[in-house]
Amino acid sequence: MGILIRFLSQALPTLLGAVTILFLLLRMIPGDPAQAMLGADATAADLARLRQDLGLDQPLWVQYGVFLRSFVVGDWGNSIVTKTPALERVLEALPSTLMLCVAAIVLIIAISLPAGVVSAVRRDSWVDYGVSLVVFLLMSMPQFWLGLLLLLVLSYWLDWFPIFGAGEAGDLLSQLHHLVLPSLTLAAGFLGLVTRLTRSSMLEVLGRDYVRTARAKGLREPVVIVKHALRNALLSVVTVIGLTMGQLLGGAVIVEVVFARPGVGTMIWDAILQRDYPQVQAGVAVFAALFIATNFLTDLLYGLLNPRIRV
């Protein structure tokens, strides 16, 4: 019940606002949007038909009502380039993008948690300094440059990884092989945030009384660190990982373009270069919806994990 109320009062209005922004974006295109989409050599009849399809010949508030209604029923218009339903194309490309994001999250957890714990436990040692240096460099390296460097060295020079694409359909091994560099690149920018946070929450927790008690009653150090400290430090880390999931979607656009990997990101990019606005709109709307959904779920998860704020 509480979840429903929170969904209705938080996630839904945000989604409505996001859709409104998308509505306004299309109307913000300078000049005649129909002309912009079809190009200079479009016939008057084509232009009139597209204007009618998009409802551009109606007053703004009517357009808004029509837009909202067709948005809710899933009729998001057709791509101008392929003439097929825009939403369908996005949903077809989505699994590849989600796979990339999930792989990046797995890498972030597998690398950042141990790195953060070790640098907290060995505070001010060379390991701590080494980790923070590497993490700082990764944070400051643009993803598209890191991706290009990895491509150049590991794919072109050493020939360890494929150069583009997402692998053969149905062949899991080939798909994973194609996933390594893009997911590493996508993960790199977020490793810093999660590692730093793990380190600082561990430092905070390690100073608490219950950790001292656990040590005093003679528990072995690994048990103290994992069972008593890490478990309590994870609370804020899990929240940030959840929020990161949403940010990864934005990063996926650039990473997909760098590695010429099919997905929603490359689709939005292609659509923008071809001025295929309904397709851009559909792609951005799906990303915004996913973003709002992951943030909402993170919120719920935080409540579940932290009994103190549970209502």
Next chain:
Amino acid sequence: MPALILKKPKALAGLLLVAVMVLLALLAPWIAPYDPLALDPAVSNQAPSAQFWLGTDFFGRDVLSRMIWGARPSLLIGFSSVAIGCLIGAAIGLAAGYFRGWVDTVLMRPVDVLLSFPIVVLALALVAALGPSLLNLILTISLLFVPRFARVVRAEAMALRELDYIDAARVAGQTPVVIIMRHVLPNALAQIIVTCTVFMANAILVEAGLSFLGVGVTPPEPSWGNMLAEGRNNILGAPWLTTFPGVMLTLTLIGFNLLGDALRDILDPRLRGLQA
């Protein structure tokens, strides 16, 4: 504060990197060895040499000169969009955090909506609608940072309004505007400066990303992002085309990040004790 910056090696290194980039941008016409736009098919795709220190691109343009000129759009767009984003965002955040209630709701709802798009995706959609131009790029990137500034400043204002000296000012009969400008804003300033520094790095990254995707600074005008995009087509044959702009961009980001980190350490008194 200036003395503290000079005492910390991290802050000094950051300041130095940023200063070098600013100088390169300002002095570009005098220090760039060649015209960044001059085409010369005779020297297409040359590796770094004594004549062209960092090589040439497909059109025979000097990479070093383009790299130096490329500092201009990055810093100009980064600086202006952070300034605009900060002015509007801080105003929204101060009002929302100080007044709370319906003012808070009315101001922050749109902010939450803007925060519900992944940053690159919103930037792409906006630039796609507006069309790429220097002004549109600045407006787009400012709009990305307005909600982020508003969030940070609102949190700060909410904490400050509960303090006794604000109560005292209120009891003394000062108007809200005077209280905000004279008592809340100055105390939130440290946080705002740190945020500006960190967001400078982000804004430069967004500009480079958009230029890389082909919707930012339009060629032939050089920017680090579009140089990387052009170099990408011949990454194996001419790796210097992607290496050097990437290094410049990374050094700039390192500079702002170091400065931001160090300023946070200096300005956040709770962390200062830990540093010893």
